[in-house]
Amino acid sequence: METRSRVLFVRAGLPEPALNVEIHDPDGGWLATSDLVWREGRVVGEYQGAHHFGDYGRGDDDIARRRLIEGSGWLFVDFTKGDYYARPRRLALLRRLAGHLDCALDPAGLAAIEDSLELPGPPVRPCGA
Template sequence: MEATAADVGAERLRAGDLLVPTSGVRVLRSDEVTFESRARAFAAVLPQPFAFSHLTAARLLDLPAPRIWQPDEPLHVMRPKGTPLIVRAGVKSHRGLERRDTEFVDGLPVTDPIETWADLGSELAEDDLLAMADALLARDLARPKDLDRTAADRRTRGSAALRRCAPLARAGAASPWESKARHAFLSWGLPEPELNVDVFTPEGRWLAKPDFLWRERRIVGEYDGDQHRTNRSQWQYERERRAGLEDAGYTYVEMTSLSLVSRQHRRALRERLTRLLSE
């Protein structure tokens, strides 16, 4: 309809320099295809009222997602009860919008952050749910009591996972992988560490701000992302900081994504931390 109003003919709409992300939409083939551009293209033809939900809403809200976006990932769209489900390639349709608060991100309607987290209760692994809950607290998008109430109110599949994660969420987590590591510690029955707190010598000299601190046992844990390996100055800083902590009598436990995703490395980390924290 917009093409007709703009006097764009059918021949132009069939031109080879155009892509069809979804029926009724044309974009230039030269334009970069991104998650945001794909969502915006679909939003132009989706029936009102609707809001993006679930993982699509999480991505638009810049909440931590469990995997990198791929162009074939379906867009999750929610509509009110009583309206037709959307039948369109590339869309996964949901109902229940009448029970959700919504907001706009760059003009695109999305379910609000807490509702988005709760909707993902049945679709994400528990450590990913915790990472998202931590991010909500860290960004002041929710309070602990909001997570508790939302989890308690849900009676759908995944609600048990929400109720387990809500009281474990902490604003001090600085990254999704730190949240995943903490989830592992707690699932192993280990004491909960302090998160990203300053450590000083008895004389008051600052030593570090480690990711994890078991103060009584004088154990610090650090999750090292890829930047610690690829950035030489970062690598050097970490080595010097580690030396300072060890000179002050702290045991330094280094971990990476491999420590959490590899069965062998995960078992080794668990056995080491269990031994250190029980000595």
């Protein structure tokens, strides 16, 4: 779902995020490794799969990680498969990220995405390219 979401974000006109990037505090200390990172905008995107909801320890770790990241001045946006598949949630997520990244969504890309359950068209680029 991280890959599907990344492709969705790029198709909608958002800048391509870096993947599985370490986030550090101002002194260089490691805070977390995050799924999707837009360094220039200081925005972290985290996909929350089913395994994030199954046990207290994992949930506690997720909350602590989010607090550390936000406490270092980053914006934290989490999302689930419902944010990908449910049209209103998909559009809200794209608009929220565009606002955080201070960029406009691509009207043609957004129009193609609005009514689609799956991503339209071929991959953004071949794997390994």
